[in-house]
Amino acid sequence: MSTDPNISPRTGMDIDSFREDIRQHLHYTLAKDKFSSTEWDHYRSVVLAVMDRLHDRWINTQQNYYQHKSKRVYYLSMEYLIGRLMDNMLINLGLQDAAADAIEDLGLDYDKVREAEVDAGLGNGGLGRLAACFLDSMATLGVPGLGYGIRYDYGIFDQAIKDGWQVEKPDLWLQYGYPWSVVRPKKKYPVEFYGETTTHKDENGRTHFSWINTDTVTALAYDTPIPGFRNDVVNNLRLWKATSDKGFDLKSFNQGDYINAVRNNLLEENISRVLYPNDKVFKGQELRLKQEYFLVSASLQDAMNRFKKQFDDLRKIPQQMAVQCNDTHPNLAIPELMRVLMDQEGMKWEPAWDIVTQTVNYTNHTLMPEALEKWPLSLMSELLPRHTQIIREIDRRFLNTLEISGGEGSKQDRMRIISDEKDAMIRMGNLGIIGSQKVNGVSELHSRLMKETIFRDFSDIYDNKFTNVTNGVTPRRWLRQCNRPLADLITDRIGEEWITDLDQLNQVEQFAEDESFQELFSEIKLQNKKALAGYIKKTMDITVDPDAIFDIHIKRIHEYKRQLLALMHAITLYNRLKENPEADIEPRVLLFAGKAAPGYKMAQLYIKLINNVANTINNDPEVGSTLRVLFLQNYSVSLAEKMIPAADLSEQISTAGMEASGTGNMKFALNGALTIGTLDGANIEIREQVGKDNIFIFGHTVNEIQQLRDSGYDPQRFYKSDEELKKVIDQIHGGYFSPDQPDLFHPITNALLNQGDYFMILADYRQYIQKQREVEYNYRSSFDWNRKAIINIANMGYFSSDRAIKNYCKRIWDVEI
Incomplete structure (x- = not known):
């Protein structure tokens, strides 16, 4: 233990204090010893020791905000894909190395302790991961800043692959508890649903509204x-976790009807039961609307x-509060804040509306x-x-302003909130x-297209409302944590200021042609x-060659993300090798990972096709080790942390x-992978930052796609003019990869050939x-490849979520840093 009497083992940042705190928690908090304790117990003991060091800072931070009357940012998001937290907490506390030594001193394996943590089941993908990065940067x-979300009992789902198909299993991420969270039993609020509204007039003739006879759920x-x-x-x-405000129905229980005794409680608690999978097609379901209003x-209470x-x-609310709705899901904050200000605080419409819109x-x-949310008016009327x-x-009132400004009828129909x-x-x-x-x-592209396409009418009259904040990723998790050797190499050359000022990475560019730096970088990548x-050998019992190109496509499975295009390239390479086993093809390992929403049949079929193609290629002796295709199951933040640092080539081919925007593209480039991609989302800004010679851009642009559609694509x-393309399509269609069921993949080929190829796969194939x-060709020159990779790393400063949050503070929240 530390000899300093002023340092408690619960707050000391030295190895001895941390080791003693872990030991005490194992014994006194968990009542375990070295004979009875499990890896989960060891992990929990470490978490409790970390939380001890966070609590003072946590309390002091909140007191400081209160005392300085700081303007608060309230970030409302239905998803937070926070991943595992142990490494992240230790790194941000500056305690990782001391903790690792303390854990080793106790005879434990740091990696095994870390691996005992489960990924929190709080998000689907990019939107939730962005929210997590933003919290870290704030x-x-x-x-x-304060993030608000829902504590789902079950995450999206655990994905298994059986006979090539995705199989969904419950994501039981809370089955052993979650030691990073602290329940606040006294911090609960009633959330109302259903009921009806009544009105009455006061002595001044003003109408007041009351929402009565509601069903109440407690948050x-x-x-x-x-x-x-x-x-x-x-x-x-x-x-927020949904709980019932109703007591146990003792009468039903005494009459032997246990189910009815708890039925209402269970129905109300269902609100926070499960995270909805996102398939980018809006599906109006009552439970989802309940979740959104619950949040x-x-x-807001x-x-x-x-x-x-x-x-x-109350007029100070805009000076003291900034509410950020992460996508449309929390946009009920607008009518809810109006309701609170008018019905509960007694404000008139105009001042309340001024507050809300500021x-x-x-x-x-x-x-x-x-994908834009549209709720049936009938459902909203019943529920809220x-x-x-x-x-x-x-x-x-909005329509009245349009009439005053002389807007034409069709434009009004498009712009109004309630469709006519x-x-x-x-x-x-x-x-x-x-x-x-x-x-x-x-x-930049998305914000421009948003004004030119789906919200064009609004941009004409609200141009000053629209702005852009390009997404970013936190360098703490996506370089310092997930790729420690590369982070240490960079720190060794330029210092560690880059961890909080990613623009400092531009100093790395001076080493792009430095052979000793290249050698170290290349060894880290290997x-x-x-x-x-x-990991692949352990989990799939398949051997892959680390010297091959690691070509990685990891995203939600969706047609617009075009996993199919990457797979068609693998089939093309396979066909070339079959025709000529000595073909001049660089060995390649093509890796896919991602989940398909359970109701998204085409995405499910994509997974089956990937696995069937993989099975054919990987078991063909004529191909040997030149080509491997693999689908890694149950994609998560933790799996991404293994795959991204290992990537040579990043597939961003939507x-x-x-x-x-995409944020995977930023994470890959930050870790020294080169991007192959279309001019879409943040790929455009990545090209601007790294230079057009250090990224592989292909495909039709937005304007060219529109021209193709306009001319009758x-x-x-x-298909008919490209022999290689025709052969690939014919193989998929004819059952080459599904001999037991030749028509299995007809929905895929029909979508391409007979239903318009909406996602332009055939149009972009040859490019x-x-x-x-x-x-x-580039990969064969290790010097040139490494030079390009290092230039990518050096120019990733712009894509820090710290920069994004600074932009939010300046352009949107009016918060000084």
Whole structure:
């Protein structure tokens, strides 16, 4: 133990204090010893020791915000893909090396302790991972931010592959508890549903509304600390769990009817039971709408409660609160804040509306009309009758302003919140624009297209509302944590300031042609590839060659992300090798990972096709080790942390104009992978930063795609004029990869040949094949390849989430750092 009497073993940052704290927690908190303890117990003991060191900082940070009357940023998101937290917490505390030594001193394996942690089941993919990066950056920059979300009992699902098909299993991430969270039993709020509204007039003739006869669900708070990097700031992620406010129905129980005794409790608690999978096609389901309002209501009650502890004047809300809606899901914050201000605080419409439209902001994440939320007016009216009244009034007043400005009828129909049709829908994107202060896209291209396409009408009258904040990733997790050897090499050459100022990486460019630096970089990349190869051998019993090109496509399985195009390239290489086993083809390992939404049949079929093609190629002796195709099951943040540092080639090949930004592209480049991609999302800005000679760009641009569509795009023309393409399609269609069921993949080939090839796979195929050939030639010159990879790393400064949060603070939140 530390000999300093002023240092408690619960707060000391030295090895001895940390080791003693772990030992005490194992014995006194968990009641375990070396004979009875498991790896989970060891992990929990480490977590408890880390939490001891976070608590003082956590409390002090919140007190500091209160004392300085800091403006708070409330980040509302249905998803937070935070991954494992142990490494992240230790790194940000500056404690990782001391903790590793303390753990080893106790006879434990640091890696085994770390691997005992499960990924939190709180998100689907990019949107949730972005939210997690933003929380890390807010804490690191000292922004008084608080993340609000839902504590789902079950995550999206655990994915297994059986006979090539995806099989979904429950994601039981909470089955042993979650030691990073602290339950707040006294921090709970009622959330109302259903019921009806009544009105009465006061003595001044003013109408007041009451929402009565409601069903009530209680939102219970669970808090997870979010530490900044070595700055003693600890922000908060508050997740709400749905609980019943009804007591146990003793009468039913005494009559032997146990089910009815708990039935209502179970129905109410279902609200936070499971995370909805995202397949980029909006599907209106009542439970999802309940979840969205549950998040918004509890969070705004909590925020208003915090505000009213310090301020009496509601007009100060915009000066003290910035509410950020991460996509359309939390846009009910607009009518909810109006309801609170008018019905509970007694404000009139106009001042309440001024407050709302200066406080709430909306981030758009999609250009696909089919993905924008549209709730049936009938469902909203039943579930949230008072909010429906408010939305109707917002819509009415908005239409009046359009009439005053002389807008034509069709434009009004497109812009109004409630669609003017028999089965009327509430358009949550339109509500978000009309009721918010700022609307931002997440890359330069996306923000421009958002104004030119789906929200073109709004940009004409609200141009000052629209802005751009290109996404970013936190360098703490996506370089310092997941690729420690590369992080140490960079620190050795330029110092460690890059960890909080990623622009410092530009100093690395001076080493792009330095042979000793290249040699070290190349060795690190090889070791990362060997580690991934070892994981593949252990989990799949398949051997891959670490010297081959590691070509990686990891994303949600979706047609617009075009896993199919990458797979068609592998089939093309396979066909060339079959025709000539001595063909001049660079050995390649093509790796896929990602989950398909359970109801997304085409995405499910993609997974089956990938696995069938992999089975054919990997078991063909004529191909040997030259080509391998693999689908790694159950993609997660933790798996990404293994795959990204090992990648040589990053696949970012979405149809131009369909990927809002992407952040995987940034993570790969930051770790020294070269990008093959279309001019889509943030790929465009990556090309601007790294230079066009250090990225492999192919495919039709947004404008060229539109021209193809306008001229009557005929995929058959590409199919018939390209022999290699025709052979690939014919093999898939004819059952070459599914001999037991030759028509299995007909839905895929029909979509390409007979249903318009909406995602332009055939149109981009030849350019993609040619660009992949260029990749091979480049890879053969290790000096040139490493030079390009190092230049990529050196120019990733712009893609830090720290920069993104600074932009939010300046352009949207009006928060000083």
